[in-house]
Amino acid sequence: MRMAEAGDAVMGRLIARYGPVDAMEQARRGVLDPGFARDEKDRAEASRRHLDLGRHAAAWAARYTDPAGDLAQGMRRGARLVVPGDVEWPTQLDDLGDGRPFGLWADGQANLRFSCLRSVSVVGARAATAYGTTVAAEFAMSLGGRGWTVISGGAYGIDGAAHRGALASGTPTVVVLACGTDTCYPSAHEDLFHAVRQQGVVISEWPPGAHPTRLRFLIRNRVIAALSRGTVVVQAAARSGALNTATHAWSLNRQLMAVPGPITTDVSAGCHVLIRQGKAVCVTSAEEIIELVGSIGDDLAPEQRGPVQPRDGLNDETRRVLEAIPARGATGPAVIAVAAGVDIGTALACLGALAAAGFVENVDRGWRLRPAARR
Amino acid sequence: MRMAEAGDAVMGRLIARYGPVDAMEQARRGVLDPGFARDEKDRAEASRRHLDLGRHAAAWAARYTDPAGDLAQGMRRGARLVVPGDVEWPTQLDDLGDGRPFGLWADGQANLRFSCLRSVSVVGARAATAYGTTVAAEFAMSLGGRGWTVISGGAYGIDGAAHRGALASGTPTVVVLACGTDTCYPSAHEDLFHAVRQQGVVISEWPPGAHPTRLRFLIRNRVIAALSRGTVVVQAAARSGALNTATHAWSLNRQLMAVPGPITTDVSAGCHVLIRQGKAVCVTSAEEIIELVGSIGDDLAPEQRGPVQPRDGLNDETRRVLEAIPARGATGPAVIAVAAGVDIGTALACLGALAAAGFVENVDRGWRLRPAARR
Known part of the structure; x- marks a missing residue:
């Protein structure tokens, strides 16, 4: 399912390279050809996936009614398609293995690869409190001020506050959408996305014109987690989409961090669960975040201590x-x-x-x- | 220094048992006689402490101008002296080793030993916020409602809120003072201590009439930590007395727990440091506390989860x-x-x-x- 969805973006590019007839075959063989297998076990696994993929092929074909049109339309709307091997491709996405996007549509002044070299994902609930948005904006501003790029999902609440804080610091910020880069979702963030295009970059796996669906948000989250060196969950209720991003970060061995908050509000409960489970490190300042995601020894946080008496x-x-x-x-x-x-x-x-x-x-x-x- | 201070209470009792002349010698030999040593290393250690103690002997003697009078006065003021070996002695204090109090003055209806069998210390800053005192009171009330005794220091802020919550639940609570049990410090807590005497017990290492000093607060904290199965720090700034209690609990292998709070106020900073250092477990409800201090398997907290959708x-x-x-x-x-x-x-x-x-x-x-x- 994930692979099928993730394929949207690359089809246009493949068609441009190989022509419409061979495009799907190339896409399949590029990742899954059993001939690439190193040993018997690999071969069995590759064959199994080959069959799995076959089941999705009909659904794929139904969707790509006009891949060449998609590509042309994307270009017209100002988005460029970045695929593995391009100089702008962020190679850390290779850690996703088979789940790696086939390509990313990017719209914005900043170079995606360079922006994400030193980057932190700041995510959280859409129904955030003033405490949450304040913390997200301050963290993002401090991270930006120290040369770190903030990556988030462009949603209401924590995501939006994080992007705004990053913009205020004058550094690039990366919005990872679950719809086409030309689709403004939520629509109230039109000005925000416009500002991000000037200073950072808006990216998506889906071609321009694609609408967001619940499933696409969940698929998108793995890219937010994989692009950065670590993910900070600022606020998340016990069952928040941000915890899905956190799970991806954790299983990718990225640093996972969570911000504590009052136990009297539900919206920090997910953060506390992550801390209690030992999955996330409790962070209370941008310095502590940088210490975790930065180079060992170079980016140490000052020790927390009381005033000298x-x-x-x-x-x-x-x-x-x-x-x-x-x-x-x-x-x-x-x-x-x-x-x-x-x-x-x-x-x-x-x-x-x-x-x-x-x-x-x-x-x-x-x-x-x-x-x-x-x- | 600690041993010298801790000796106050027992001197009167020893004098009653052995007469004034031999009392100090007995106190010293009871713990430190090299004859009790099991091997050469033990003997050397005992001798060294014997000498250390000698240095304090003169200061001791100067203080106990009238130990028999102390004892009589204590009894007159309603306090009983509990010493190791008494049926009311809480034997978990033996974990303090040489730092074990020589005795405890107790004033209140509740039996000290029974009250502390299933107990949790709830401590924190005096300069607490409304969030902190609300959490302390709610935790204490829930703990009391489940049959757990709350132990604290009777100070302003978190301590007082914890005692009040415990009283509201109708269970005993234990106030550990850094002054005589007849001295009301802070004086605004006179009604609170009166209520505790009716339903719980007020205890102190120091004889009635003793005044609190900064050092005595620090000495007292080890008793709060040792009496209970675990210590919860509800709010503590980066340099709070509550962190001293936390350190004792940690070094005694008692469960150490801390409550998260907003990172935008200083008064939770100490809690977050304990959580970040891995010394304290992040707790967000009384159930989670009981799971940690209770019997394995019997007192499991319900898993934190979002609503079923x-x-x-x-x-x-x-x-x-x-x-x-x-x-x-x-x-x-x-x-x-x-x-x-x-x-x-x-x-x-x-x-x-x-x-x-x-x-x-x-x-x-x-x-x-x-x-x-x-x-």
Whole structure:
């Protein structure tokens, strides 16, 4: 089914190369000719697929009523067809094996191959919350600012926010559609797709004029996962299309990442499941994403840590004296000395130093913490 | 330092048993007498600690000016002293080794040992958000409703919300203080602690009258971690006291859990660090907590899954027909048949069934999805 659907785009090109009669035969032999098999097992597998493919052949033929027309129409509408072997072909799609698209229609200024060399897919629910779209846009902007291309599906919610964030950073972004590159779905994203064509590229496996179907969204998702070095799921309910993309990324051994969110909304539940299953790494910043998808050693994220506190600079004895002072109320130096385990002279010296540094103050009933130094 | 602090409580009891002169010697030998060593390595280690302890002896002696008075005062104020060997002693504290408290002052109706047999520590930031306190209270209420005791530190924020949730469920809850059980810190929690005494128990290593210090909070945290089968960090900034409790739970091989939250607030950052480091399991419901701390097989959480959708019940052919219908607009049955890879008769039969089930409708331009069936 997947292979049959994926074949749409290449048929026009094959016809241009081989003529209409041999086109389908070439398409089949190019991937599946049993003569290419290396051993007996390979041969059996190839034969089996050959038969499987035969079942789809009639359906294929019914669809390609006018492949040459498709190709001409695509060109007229500004889309170029990129196939394996072209300089613009992103070779990481070869990881899809037999599921590799036969070709991609591309419409936009950016070079598809170069744009995707350092790229991250940012995906998520269409019914996203403000939290989700904010995070998606900020991640995309930071990724773009560090030279990373953002890939997504151009849908409402997380996808759209990610593309917009990437555009704001001035770097290319790649929209992978489940319909022809000339079809604007959703239609409210016409301006967005127009901007992406200027700065990035809009791609699709399906020829111009093709409409989106539920199945095509699912087929499309494997390309989003395979094009990038890793996929970030920003928000996804327990049964979201974004989890389908996540599954592809995971099975392709791409980095899979998920953004945590409030457990009180359904729309992060899918992210939490991925994290709980150990499939996705919990990420909270663009730096953490780049550390995972970047080169080992070159793209390390700064370690998450709290602010350095003034008391970190104290020596051991002085810190013990400070910690021996009750959280509220004032205490005499003798009691403090005992609690800190130091003699009274040391305690007084330390208290003086602490007062000078603004940690404590001397009141009529003894020494007490100043508000800023309280735990 | 920790051992010196932890000794406060037991001194009064030891004096009552052995008389004032031998009390300290007994305390020291009870844990550290080199005569108990099993081999040469043990003996060397015991001797070293013996010397370490000697350094603290003078500070100890200075503090216990009136241990017998402490004991009498504690009893007068309603607190009982529980020491190892008593029937009320929670033996899981033995996992602390040398760091085990010498005794615990307890004030409340509930039996400490029984209350802690099935217990979870719920801890977190004092500067919690409404999201954090809501989650803490709901978790505690659900845990209580399933017969689990909630242990926490009685502080503002997460701690207080957890105790309140547990009280609402009608089960005992345990407050572990860093000051005497008669000292109300924070003072705004006087009503809360009063309610806990009626339904649960308030405990402390320090004798009645002791004030909280920064160090005592840190010492106290190991008891919170050791008393329960697992610790849940609901909210914690990157440098929160709750992370200290988490570290104790982790090094004691107790289950460590953390609740995810928005990455846009600082107060969940510590939770995310624990999850990223693989130290804490990401938990999103009380069921998931109980699965981790409960008996294997008996306390499984229901698997997180999305709602069952009507289309799950369709057979393969009908689903393919449904998925072949464009996401918007209407299409003729011939186009649908080709896209689904079925013949026209099958397509029409499936479309009829789908219309009867409410997935599609027939309009003048063909068949289209009804709004509820759109992807």
